[in-house]
Amino acid sequence: xxxxxxxxxxxxxxxxxxxxxxxxxxxxxxxxxxxxxxxxxxxxxxxxxxxxxxxxxxxxxxxxxxxxxxxxxxxxxxxxxxxxxxxxxxxxxxxxxxxxxxxxxxxxxxxxxxxxxxxxxxxxxxxxxxxxxxxxxxxxxxxxxxxxxxxxxxxxxxxxxxxxxxxxxxxxxxxxxxxxxxxxxxxxxxxxxxxxxxxxxxxxxxxxxxxxxxxxxxxxxxxxxxxxxxxxxxxxxxxxxxxxxxxxxxxxxxxxxxxxxxxxxxxxxxxxxxxxxxxxxxxxxxxxxxxxxxxxxxxxxxxxxxxxxxxxxxxxxxxxxxxxxxxxxxxxxxxxxxxxxxxxxxxxxxxxxxxxxxxxxxxxxxxxxxxxxxxxxxxxxxxxxxxxxxxxxxxxxxxxxxxxxxxxxxxxxxxxx
Numbered sequence: 001x002x003x004x005x006x007x008x009x010x011x012x013x014x015x016x017x018x019x020x021x022x023x024x025x026x027x028x029x030x031x032x033x034x035x036x037x038x039x040x041x042x043x044x045x046x047x048x049x050x051x052x053x054x055x056x057x058x059x060x061x062x063x064x065x066x067x068x069x070x071x072x073x074x075x076x077x078x079x080x081x082x083x084x085x086x087x088x089x090x091x092x093x094x095x096x097x098x099x100x101x102x103x104x105x106x107x108x109x110x111x112x113x114x115x116x117x118x119x120x121x122x123x124x125x126x127x128x129x130x131x132x133x134x135x136x137x138x139x140x141x142x143x144x145x146x147x148x149x150x151x152x153x154x155x156x157x158x159x160x161x162x163x164x165x166x167x168x169x170x171x172x173x174x175x176x177x178x179x180x181x182x183x184x185x186x187x188x189x190x191x192x193x194x195x196x197x198x199x200x201x202x203x204x205x206x207x208x209x210x211x212x213x214x215x216x217x218x219x220x221x222x223x224x225x226x227x228x229x230x231x232x233x234x235x236x237x238x239x240x241x242x243x244x245x246x247x248x249x250x251x252x253x254x255x256x257x258x259x260x261x262x263x264x265x266x267x268x269x270x271x272x273x274x275x276x277x278x279x280x281x282x283x284x285x286x287x288x289x290x291x292x293x294x295x296x297x298x299x300x301x302x303x304x305x306x307x308x309x310x311x312x313x314x315x316x317x318x319x320x321x322x323x324x325x326x327x328x329x330x331x332x333x334x335x336x337x338x339x340x341x342x343x344x345x346x347x348x349x350x351x352x353x354x355x356x357x358x359x360x361x362x363x364x365x366x367x368x369x370x371x372x373x374x375x376x377x378x379x380x381x382x383x384x385x386x387x388x389x390x391x392x393x394x395x396x397x398x399x400x401x402x403x404x405x406x407x408x409x410x411x412x413x414x415x416x417x
Contacts, residue, residue, distance in 0.1 A: 017053035017054075017056060017057075017223075018056050018057070018219065018220060018221055018222055018223040019220060019221045019222075019298075020056070020152060020153055020221060020222055020223065020297070020298035021052075021053045021056060021223075021296055022049070022053075022295060022296055023297075023298040023299060024151075024297060024298055024299035025295050025296075027299060028294040028295040028296070028297055029294075029295065031150070031294055031351075032290075032291045032294040032295065034244070035287050035288075035290050035291040035294065036291050038244065038284070038287040039284060039285075039286075039287035039288035039289075039290070039291050040284065040288070041288055041291050041292075044292070044295065045288075045292060048288075048289065048292045049292055049295065049296060051277055052229045052232075052292060052293055052296045053229075053296065055223075055227060055228035055229030055230075055232065055275070055278075056222075056223025056224065056227050056228075056229045056230070056296075057219075057223055057224060057227065058224070058227055058228040058229075058275070059207075059210055059224050059226070059227060059228070060203065060206070060207060060210075060226075060228075060231075060272075060273030062105060062106050062109040062273065063106065063203055063204060063206065063207030063210075063273050064207055064210065064211065065102045065105065065106070066080065066085075066102050066103065066105075066106040066204060066207055067204070067207035067208045067210065067211035068102070068211060069100055069102035069103065070082065070085065070208065070415075070417045071208070071211055071212075071417050078100050078101060078102060079100065080100045080102055080103045082415060082417065084096050084099065084100070084103055085103065085204065085415065088103060088107050089197050089200060089201065090197065092107075092192070093107040093108075093111075106204075110191075110200050110203070110271055111191055113191065114267075114270060117267055118263060119190070121259070121260050121263045121264075122188070122189060122260075122263060122264050122267060123186065123187065123188075124256075124257075124260035125260035125261045125262070125263055125264030125265075126183065126184045126185060126186065126188050126264060127186075127260075127390065128253070128257045128260055128261045128264075129180075129183070129184040129261060129264065130184045130185075130390050130393040130394060130397070131380075131386070131389040131390055131393050132242075132246055132251065132393060133389070133392055133393030133394075133395075133396040133397060134393075134396045134400075135245075135246045135249050135251055135368075135372065136180070136242060136246065136393075136397075137177065137396070137397070137400050138245075138249065138342060138368075139241065139242050139245030139246055139249070140176075140180065140237070140238065140242060141173070141311065141339075142245075142339065142342050142343050142346050142347075143237075143241055143244075143245040143346045143347075144237035144238065144241050144242065144245070145176075145237070145311070146307075146308045146311060146343060146347070146355070147237075147241075147346065147347055147351075148233075148234075148237060149300075149303070149304035149305075149307050149308050149355060150300050150304055150347075150351055150354060150355070151297040151298060151299070151300065151304070152222070152297075152298040152299060152300060152301030152303070152304070153222045153223070153230060153297070153298060153301075154230050154233075154234075155301060155303035155304045155306075155307050156222065156301055156303040157209070157213065157217075157222075157225050157226070158303065158307060159303040159306060159307065160213065161209060161213070169310045169311060169313070169314040169317075170314045170317045170318060170404055170406075171404065171405070171408070171413075173311065173314060173404050174401060174404025174405045175412045175413060177397070177400055177401050177404060178198070178401060178412060179195075179198050179199070179202065179412065180238075181397050181398075181401060182194050182195040182198050183195045183198075183199070183264070183268060184397070189264075189267060189268070189271070196271070198412055199268055199271045199272060200271060201412060201415070202272065202412070203271065203272050203273050204415060205415055206226045206231075206272075206273075207226075207273075208415060208416070208417060209225060209226055210224060210225050210226045213225040222298075228274065228275050228278070229293065229296070231269075231272065231273070231274050231278075232269075232274055232275070232278035232289070232293070233290075233293045235265060235268070235269040235272070235274055235278065236286060236289065236290045236293065238265050238268070239261060239262050239264075239265035239266075239283075239286060240262075240283060240286035240287055240290055241290070242261070243258055243261060243262075243283060244287075245346065248346070249365070249368050249369055249372055250368070250369035250370070250371075250372035250373045250376070250377075251372050251375075251376050252376040252377050252380065258283045259281060259282075259283070262280065262281050262282065262283055262286065263281050266279045266280065266281055300354050300355075304354070304355055305354070305355045305356040305357075308355040308356070308357060309355070309356055309357065311339075312336060312339060312340065312357065315332055315335040315336040315339060316329075316332040316333075316336065318332065318335070318403040318404055318406075319402075319403055319406050320332070320335075320399075320403055321399050321402050321403060322399075337360065337364075338364045340357060340358060340359075340360040341360040341361065341362060341363055341364035341365065342364045342365055342368075343357060343360075344359050344360050344361075344362060345362045345364075345365040346365075375389060375392075376389070
């Protein structure tokens with residue numbers, strides 16, 4: 001187990017659940033109706049609800065010990081420097097002379113690949129992800145990311161850290177795209193690979209954010225800044241919600257493809273320090289968990305509209321490869337209107353109003369679903385068609401990445417103690 005109950009910020013223990021727990025359950029029931037059907041939920045599992053409630057007060061303990069060691073003052077015994085962390089990440093822990101215990105324990109944790117990992121199944125999951133192309137980017141941005149802003153807690157932390165507001169929005173979106181593209185590459189996530197290093201980097205980054213914000217965070221209200229239940233919820237946005245959203249756009253995803261994609265993100269979740277209770281291979285079980293997570297959430301906070309509107313505005317800050325400079329504004333307007341049209345379909349009028357976003361007719365969803373019907377249900381059933389979908393997915397993913405980074409190097413920001 002990588003998580004345990006901890007002391008909260010403001011000096012109050014998280015023995016009881018935080019105030020956000022089930023604070024807007026009726027709203028969660030309304031928003032979760034599709035998940036209830038998909039997860040075949042006949043009644044609320046109170047044991048699962050209690051597990052989610054406890055998770056709000058649990059952290060990734062190996063990550064927390066590493067973060068505490070990084071934030072020690074120079075000269076203190078056991079201190080980990082950023083140089084030592086980078087060396088261990090890029091070359092292995094044995095490349096760090098006299099490695100501090102917290103650093104050695106952290107890399108022993110992420111290096112102990114579970115016996116349940118099936119590398120062939122991971123590779124198939126990566127291929128499924130690559131074939132989704134633009135659909136994956138659409139679902140993860142609209143239904144997963146912006147859809148997740150409808151609940152208080154994590155969005156408030158993002159605003160506090162400045163992670164997805166102001167001028168940083170475009171780059172942060174690009175960094176997420178960089179990570180997802182890396183995970184989808186052939187042979188991804190083998191220990192030492194780029195995707196593996198990026199995932200471990202993100203885990204350490206989360207631990208540092210937790211360590212930095214926990215003393216002043218309102219944990220009595222929200223739980224720990226980055227906690228097990230919120231991490232599990234985020235994982236659900238990348239696997240179960242991605243599958244449901246892509247199908248909603250007309251993409252054919254078979255049971256075998258669904259299982260492969262779930263397995264891919266199960267291992268990603270393990271690397272990220274998500275507790276084993278929330279790691280699943282079954283799409284059905286994921287939808288069941290996701291429904292209960294919805295019931296445990298608080299209502300929307302002021303941070304949600306701020307973040308959602310920043311992402312819509314960021315479409316004008318991207319650079320669109322292949323379009324002349326004089327037409328960049330026209331393409332930016334197209335992307336903004338396309339985004340709003342798809343959001344209206346995915347989230348519905350009530351959520352759009354809650355996020356302060358204008359409603360649009362569902363024209364984008366209609367043309368995308370028509371294209372995907374041809375791509376995945378006709379062309380994609382042939383061997384040649386599957387190869388073409390992979391090539392298309394790779395090309396689109398690269399263009400999206402380039403559009404977010406402009407002339408910058410497409411990489412994840414360095415850790416800051």
